[in-house]
Amino acid sequence: MNNTLAKSPASTVLVHSLIFLLPFLVLITNFGVGLCSFAFLLAAIVHRREGWPALLRHLTEIRGVLIAFGAVLLLGLVVLALRDDARLRDVEKPIRMFAAVTVTLTVLACRPSRKALWWGLIAGTCAGCVFIVYQRWGMGIDRPGGLINSITFGDIMLCMGLMCLAGMLDFSGRAAIWPGIGALAGLIGSIATGTRGGWIAVLLSSLLLLRHGHVLRGRLRKGLALLGLALLVSTYFVPQTGARDRIDQGISDVRQYLGGGETYTNVGIRFELWRAAAKVIRHHPLLGASGPTVRAEMEQLVADGQAHPYVLEFEHFHNDILQALVFGGVIGLIAWSLTLLLPFLFFLKQMRKEKCARNAPALAGMLLVLSYFSFGLTEVIFWSVLSNMFYAMMLFLLAGLCLNAKEEQP
Numbered sequence: 001m002n003n004t005l006a007k008s009p010a011s012t013v014l015v016h017s018l019i020f021l022l023p024f025l026v027l028i029t030n031f032g033v034g035l036c037s038f039a040f041l042l043a044a045i046v047h048r049r050e051g052w053p054a055l056l057r058h059l060t061e062i063r064g065v066l067i068a069f070g071a072v073l074l075l076g077l078v079v080l081a082l083r084d085d086a087r088l089r090d091v092e093k094p095i096r097m098f099a100a101v102t103v104t105l106t107v108l109a110c111r112p113s114r115k116a117l118w119w120g121l122i123a124g125t126c127a128g129c130v131f132i133v134y135q136r137w138g139m140g141i142d143r144p145g146g147l148i149n150s151i152t153f154g155d156i157m158l159c160m161g162l163m164c165l166a167g168m169l170d171f172s173g174r175a176a177i178w179p180g181i182g183a184l185a186g187l188i189g190s191i192a193t194g195t196r197g198g199w200i201a202v203l204l205s206s207l208l209l210l211r212h213g214h215v216l217r218g219r220l221r222k223g224l225a226l227l228g229l230a231l232l233v234s235t236y237f238v239p240q241t242g243a244r245d246r247i248d249q250g251i252s253d254v255r256q257y258l259g260g261g262e263t264y265t266n267v268g269i270r271f272e273l274w275r276a277a278a279k280v281i282r283h284h285p286l287l288g289a290s291g292p293t294v295r296a297e298m299e300q301l302v303a304d305g306q307a308h309p310y311v312l313e314f315e316h317f318h319n320d321i322l323q324a325l326v327f328g329g330v331i332g333l334i335a336w337s338l339t340l341l342l343p344f345l346f347f348l349k350q351m352r353k354e355k356c357a358r359n360a361p362a363l364a365g366m367l368l369v370l371s372y373f374s375f376g377l378t379e380v381i382f383w384s385v386l387s388n389m390f391y392a393m394m395l396f397l398l399a400g401l402c403l404n405a406k407e408e409q410p
Contacts (some may be wrong), residue, residue: 015043015110019397020120023160026390027128030147033389037096040393043110044102051109055101058403062104065346065399068338069098069392075328075335085290093388097339100392107400114361114401118167122182125160129185129192132157136192143194151379152387154195159371161186162205163394166364201374205367264310270318270378276307277322281329288329316383320376323383336382343395344369350402361401368394 018039025032044051055062076091128146132153135144143150164182171179190198257268280289280297289297301307317323324336347365372391375381382388 011047011110012112015106015112016116018043018106019112019116020123022390022393022397023117023120023124024127026124026160026386027146027148027153027156028124028131033386033393037100037389037393040103040106041099043106047106047109051105054108054403055105058108058406061349061403062346062399064342065395066101068335068342069094069101071335071338073098075332079287079290079328082287083290085292087291090291093382093385096385097388097392100389100396103393103396104400104403107397108403111404114167114170117361117397117401118164118170118179118182121160121164121167122178122185125157125164125182125185125189128153128157128160129189132189132192145193148384148386150193151195151197152381152384154190154193155198155201155371155375155379155381156387156390157186157189157193158195158198158201159186159368159375161190162201162367162371163364165209166360166367169360169363197375197378198371200377201371204370204374208363208366208370263308269310269314272308273311273314273317274319274322276301276311277317277319277326279306281322281325284326284329286329286331288325288327288332291327294326316380318379320380320382323380340369340373343399346399347402350406353406361398361405365395365398365402368398 018036021032022036025036059066073091073094076094080086080088080091131146132144135141135146145151145153161183164179164186167179167182168176252265256265257263257271262268263272276298279301280294283289283297284293295312298307298312302309302312317326320336321333324333328335344366347362347369350362351359351366368391372381382391
């Protein structure tokens with residue numbers, strides 16, 4: 001890049017600051033993601049002359065990712081036009097997620113160092129860990145959630161911690177202890193929230209990391225991994241963590257539900273919501289239904305005795321797949337699935353290249369996608385604007401870093 005604007009000191013500091021602040025602010029402020037989103041948009045406008053040609057140069061490689069988010073946006077606009085009771089706010093998240101491509105454009109134009117992201121993740125997990133640990137054991141809150149809710153906080157904490165593991169590839173020697181600390185902080189923060197849905201992400205991510213074992217090369221990395229595993233296992237035997245109670249409670253909830261007992265439990269509520277969702281889906285299999293329609297049908301199920309009244313107390317169905325089917329039908333489910341599948345395939349392709357310069361951001365991208373998929377099995381992780389924007393912006397950021405690494409290789 002010969003453009004002096006893209007490489008000016010002020011521009012370099014700004015872009016590196018934005019990359020650092022995205023993971024650092026996401027859990028300790030209410031405005032962090034929104035601020036970074038707006039700032040990246042402005043940066044993309046400023047650097048459009050350098051960024052746009054660079055984006056077009058890599059269009060073939062990133063086309064699938066753009067198609068995925070574009071499909072969700074297009075479907076949202078079509079539904080808005082076809083349904084009389086559709087709401088304009090229903091397309092807010094698809095628009096903002098697609099607009100996150102401005103992050104890739106900025107990264108391609110300014111070619112920042114990846115270390116800004118890794119340090120942001122390390123600082124973000126550590127700050128979030130201190131915050132949530134204080135709420136749990138300092139303030140005595142049983143299920144702390146920071147400034148949001150316990151499940152989303154715990155899930156994003158764990159996701160950032162897992163991405164720190166990928167960042168180890170960019171740290172040599174003893175410096176690898178820093179992303180290791182970030183990974184441990186993410187795990188501790190997730191444990192402090194009492195969230196159980198993240199355990200599936202730990203299992204699937206462990207399989208992925210074993211497949212790419214070079215991440216844990218060296219005694220320091222292996223030692224940190226063993227420490228993390230020991231920490232996770234020990235939570236079951238330390239009463240203060242509440243892990244044993246949560247596990248025992250989950251097993252008891254399932255037995256109670258299947259035995260015809262009380263259903264108003266954490267697991268029982270999910271089963272009832274899923275059962276009600278299946279009934280709503282049968283009425284609108286292709287394009288799903290709008291919010292008001294779904295509400296009306298849920299109320300009718302309760303009136304007919306086909307669902308417990310408490311299902312009306314919840315805003316979503318605690319499962320991303322069912323959520324997509326209820327409000328988007330089979331077409332909506334396909335569109336939503338593409339936002340996970342196509343980015344995962346993009347990052348997998350980067351991992352399979354002979355050169356390893358792209359491995360760290362590509363592995364982080366795979367862990368990001370895998371984490372969100374795992375979280376969505378027992379929760380609607382794509383429910384809030386914060387979690388949606390964090391996913392989209394982080395994904396497009398990592399994609400841009402992968403594409404930059406390709407051009408930097410001889």
